[in-house]
Each structure stands twice: as structure tokens, then as C-alpha cells.
Amino acid sequence: MPELPEVEVVRRGLARWVIGTTIDEVEVLHPRPVRRHEAGIDDFVSRLNGATVLDVVRRGKFLWLSLDSGEALLAHLGMSGQLLLEAPDAPDEKHLRVRLGLRGGTGRELRFVDQRMFGGLAVVDLVKTPDGGPGGLGGVPAEDAPVPVGLPGEPAGDGPVEGEYTAGEALIPVPVAHIARDALDPLLDVDLLAARLRRRETGLKRALLDQTLISGIGNIYADEALWRAKLHYARATETLNRPTLNRVLAAAQDVMREALAQGGTSFDSLYVDVNGQSGYFERGLDAYGREGEACHRCGSQMRRETFMNRSSFFCPKCQPKPRSGRF
DNA sequence: ATAACGCCCTGTGTGC
DNA sequence: TGCACACAGGGCGTTA
Structure with a gap:
């Protein structure tokens, strides 16, 4: 993780x-x-x-x-x-x-x-x-x-x-060699990413987790980025217009930069720096692990759904399920 | 070709 | 108490 x-x-x-x-x-x-x-x-x-x-x-x-x-x-x-x-x-x-x-x-x-x-x-x-x-x-x-x-x-x-x-x-x-440039890479080609997403027939979270499209994002920061961008994990990638893509990409970059500034996220003693020290970003999480708690934006009860053999945390009101989503 | 599933691992927590 | 099982999930091999 x-x-x-x-x-x-x-x-x-x-x-x-x-x-x-x-x-x-x-x-x-x-x-x-x-x-x-x-x-x-x-x-x-x-x-x-x-x-x-x-x-x-x-x-x-x-x-x-x-x-x-x-x-x-x-x-x-x-x-x-x-x-x-x-x-x-x-x-x-x-x-x-x-x-x-x-x-x-x-x-x-x-x-x-x-x-x-x-x-x-x-x-x-x-x-x-x-x-x-x-x-x-x-x-x-x-x-x-x-x-x-x-x-x-x-x-x-x-x-x-x-x-x-x-x-x-x-x-x-x-x-x-097959891993795409990552979300904080200055040379990340957003035009190329947009073109590849349009051609994909998959859901947005699957795409965010696909390291050959954009790398560095895992389950935690995918959920955080989707929450910040108010997008559902099953949103079909081919329906994303450029401003919406920019929004979720900026959200991913923002949340990861903030986490980096805090020394990373730590849930237990497993995620540590070279000195064995944990980061402090856990308090900054808005989605991951917050099932049943109030959405930090609208107060609705956060939900957890199992998807891709992983948990996805989201706000059912801020991130409504798309009519024709791809799971 | 793309999309998605299942497996690898171990420790922890939960329910019966 | 002990046992079975769910869960955590990134990456890759396999399958559809």
C-alpha cells in the first residue's frame, strides 16, 4: 500500500x-x-x-x-x-x-x-x-x-x-519500461493520457489504478482523488471531458503533494521512511477508511463498496453513481 | 488486441 | 479455547 x-x-x-x-x-x-x-x-x-x-x-x-x-x-x-x-x-x-x-x-x-x-x-x-x-x-x-x-x-x-x-x-x-509516467512527473503527457482514456472501455477508478496509463496512484489516493473531484469510481472513462479529467488529475496531484509534505500516510507501522518513522497524513484523509462516518463536505454517511477485490470509499451524495457506469 | 479475474503472501480481527 | 474465514491489495500471469 x-x-x-x-x-x-x-x-x-x-x-x-x-x-x-x-x-x-x-x-x-x-x-x-x-x-x-x-x-x-x-x-x-x-x-x-x-x-x-x-x-x-x-x-x-x-x-x-x-x-x-x-x-x-x-x-x-x-x-x-x-x-x-x-x-x-x-x-x-x-x-x-x-x-x-x-x-x-x-x-x-x-x-x-x-x-x-x-x-x-x-x-x-x-x-x-x-x-x-x-x-x-x-x-x-x-x-x-x-x-x-x-x-x-x-x-x-x-x-x-x-x-x-x-x-x-x-x-x-x-x-x-511499461509503467507510465507518474502523476507528479513534470513530463507526464496529459494529452496522451486523455486520448488513451477516451479509447478505454473501463471505469475511472480502474483507469486511475492502471499503472500503464498513469502511475503512482493506489487504492487510497484513488479514493481521495475521486472524492475531491466529486466523481464516482465507476464513471466511464470515455465520457470524461477534458475539464473533468483535469479536475480528477489535479485532485490526485494535490492530495499526493499534501501527503508528501506530511511525510506520507500511515495506518500502522508498516509504512515508514528509512528511519522507521511513520507519516502524518492519515488525519488528512477524506474518503479512505471512513465508512459510516460523515462526509467532510456534505455530512452524508460515507459508504464502502467492494470492487476489484478492494474497498472503495465514497460519498453517495457528492459522488452519485452514473447511469451507465463501468464497474 | 483489450478488459478483467485470480493468485501470491502473512498478520490481524471477527464470528461461531 | 480453537478454528475458519474475511480482509488488507500491487502487480502480473492467465483467461475471456
Whole structure:
């Protein structure tokens, strides 16, 4: 459930502390989180040992460390994944899956902790993006990156911030090549998105969750965006005119920027930054998880419906069901 | 080709 | 008390 803001919080933490460090003493404690590395665990370990981190980049919910070997360590947090920077002598987490030593940094090691193991790590090749640029936030050139000093939790220097996107000859991991630019990507092509939505025969929430159309939006922020835009989840995408599309897109961007400014949303201890700290945006939610509570806009009782094997929360008055919706 | 379903995982909460 | 089951849901392989 970490969505764009939560993953970006992690990316910023990693960018600040691991760029310039060299990976060593990689230890895989459970095979499943490395299942996407098809050449096997030994190959995963040997490709990482001795590699130096040049950059930390994100597109949608995918995150990767670009390495001086020309490859990338690709990470997806899935439902419950965490990337933590910890002292090597800190006790192992119950669900610690992969440990990566880091030389030349703060002395902390990088840990991939994942209870449900929907997420994972893989060392993958990079390819040039068809439209140039890595997408998402970040992509800061290594030479401009802050030198890791001090300890996590005691920020030193300026980390990458929104707007520091750099276009150019950027590369993207092969498994991410089919993922669309994300909702906060300055190079998101809204005209292209509009054209693809018009041709789609599906419901609006399905489209918002389709990472090949627009990425970074998950179940929580989809519901929040629809509530803010006063649109029903089953609204047929081919009936969306451009102002309405702009409205829901702006709502998604607004709510994710607000969440990012709060350090992300946290419902429990699963969604944390590299220091294990939770965000504070939960209080800012208007739709997700509010079944039976009063709509923050009109006071009607919020409803929950099961859809796509997920819960959808909405206000039945502000977001009326369309006559011919697509579920 | 597109659209949608089902599976993978584990811990928590609920009902019988 | 213990057991069964629903739920959380992103991404991808399979099916229609």
C-alpha cells in the first residue's frame, strides 16, 4: 500500500544517505523477495557486491538505485515492504528479508523488511526511455548529490526535492519500461493520457489504478482523488471531458503533494521512511477508511463498496453513481 | 488486441 | 479455547 508519496519519502531518505556508498556483504534471508531476479540468489548477491550507488530514482511506486556497474537495484515495496537504514548491530527485524552492507557512508546498513512479501528486489538492466528522462521525482545527477555525512535523522545538506527532475539521457529499468509516467512527473503527457482514456472501455477508478496509463496512484489516493473531484469510481472513462479529467488529475496531484509534505500516510507501522518513522497524513484523509462516518463536505454517511477485490470509499451524495457506469 | 479475474503472501480481527 | 474465514491489495500471469 505504499503509494507514490510514501515511496517518494523513502526515495528521498535513500538519496540523502546511500548515494556514493558501495554495497558489500549482501545477505538474502528469504528467497521470495528476490524471486524477480531470475538468475538466482547467488547472481543477485554477486552483482551487488562492490557496486557503488550513483543515484536513487523513482517512477510511480517503483524505486531503484542506479549502480556504477551500469545495472540497477530495483525495489518495489508491494504491500508491506520497508527499506531501512540501520546500525549493523541493531537486532534483526522479524521480517528482515535482505541485508545490504554499505561502505563509505554513515556506517548504517540497508535492510529490506517485508512482512507479506508482495514486494521485492532485483538487479536489472537499464534501457533508454523512449521519451527521455527517468520520470518521477529525483534523477539527480550523482555529482550534484549530497555527500552522506552524519546519521539518518540528522539531515545534513539538501536532499533532492520536487522540481529537481533532470531530463536527458536517463535510463529506466527494463521491468519498469511499461509503467507510465507518474502523476507528479513534470513530463507526464496529459494529452496522451486523455486520448488513451477516451479509447478505454473501463471505469475511472480502474483507469486511475492502471499503472500503464498513469502511475503512482493506489487504492487510497484513488479514493481521495475521486472524492475531491466529486466523481464516482465507476464513471466511464470515455465520457470524461477534458475539464473533468483535469479536475480528477489535479485532485490526485494535490492530495499526493499534501501527503508528501506530511511525510506520507500511515495506518500502522508498516509504512515508514528509512528511519522507521511513520507519516502524518492519515488525519488528512477524506474518503479512505471512513465508512459510516460523515462526509467532510456534505455530512452524508460515507459508504464502502467492494470492487476489484478492494474497498472503495465514497460519498453517495457528492459522488452519485452514473447511469451507465463501468464497474 | 483489450478488459478483467485470480493468485501470491502473512498478520490481524471477527464470528461461531 | 480453537478454528475458519474475511480482509488488507500491487502487480502480473492467465483467461475471456
